[in-house]
Amino acid sequence: MPELPEVETIRRQLAPEVTGLRIESAEVLDERLTRPVAPRRVERGLGGRRIEGVDRRGKYLLLRLDGDATLVLHLRMTGNVLLRPADAENEVADLMETDPRLGGPRLYESSTALRHLRFRMELENGGELLFTDVRRFGTAVLLQGRRGLDEYLAPRVGVEPLSEELTPESLCRMAAGRTVPLKSFLLTQTGVAGIGNIYADEALHRAHLHPLSPAGSMRPEHCEALVEGIVDALEAGLAAGGSSIDDYRDARGERGSMQDEFLVHTREGLPCPRCGGEIRRIVVGGRSTYFCPGCQTRLRRRPRRRKAAPRRPGAKDASTGAAP
């Protein structure tokens, strides 16, 4: 759910609201969140620090703190980061013991309401930063120094798709020789970062590419189309404030609307908006995958390039018998 557009939406909302504020206190309500580090350690490490900025790498949300520290949050499947503004009428702690609806409907309409609160931080202006997560897959890691951050992210996050780093050439290089299906290739965060199940399907459809085609079968024009498809799909998601199929809410507790604009994802049996073909659902790498068999062409496995045997001059093209 929270893929690049969702995390970036949250980042953009948070940054102007929390930058410059001091963290009064932090409370971890589920030790799983900071595992294997003890919650107390993270709480103590956060208390008193000032937030210098909010960044993002792939699907990771980064709170840049003074003292060269960074709080790295990952929402996984069902995590939400919510900002309770300083002027909200009710304290979260009070609400948890009373009617959750009292604080205003937006924060609480989702199934991931405050009963799944895993982490909260009190800010110096009276506002609160909340982390809720039904399935408890989400993570919070407090890192020290530029080095600590890099060492954490390097093995996990690859190229930023909305940066100059992603080009048809760089994508082709990453895909060269790979036999994994394109769908799985896009889901690998150490390649192109930030793409999840939704935007992988949407990007492949835009690029006219079949999810089962081996990544290494792409020729330059396919890489070009795929870069365009990735960028288009992610930007559409951003413009719509993300996708809310189920649990996702932005930092204000509002739904995104990208789910209304899906071309193929979750649209099994419906007509393809491009060619009218019937959208199908298959499973690739254990994930639901939606595509249009009509206009997403399957590429042939690219034959291993052989040392070109010198072409005998005058040899005819065997398949057609025609002269070039």
Place this chain on the structure above:
DNA sequence: CGCGCAACCTGTCTGC
């Protein structure tokens, strides 16, 4: 090393 898959969790939906 590349690849496929189970595991980590809780909630919801489907079919009997």
Place this chain on the structure above:
DNA sequence: TGCAGACAGGTTGCGC
């Protein structure tokens, strides 16, 4: 209505 089983947007670790 009750209940077992399948499934859900991500990542990691294991075996081959």
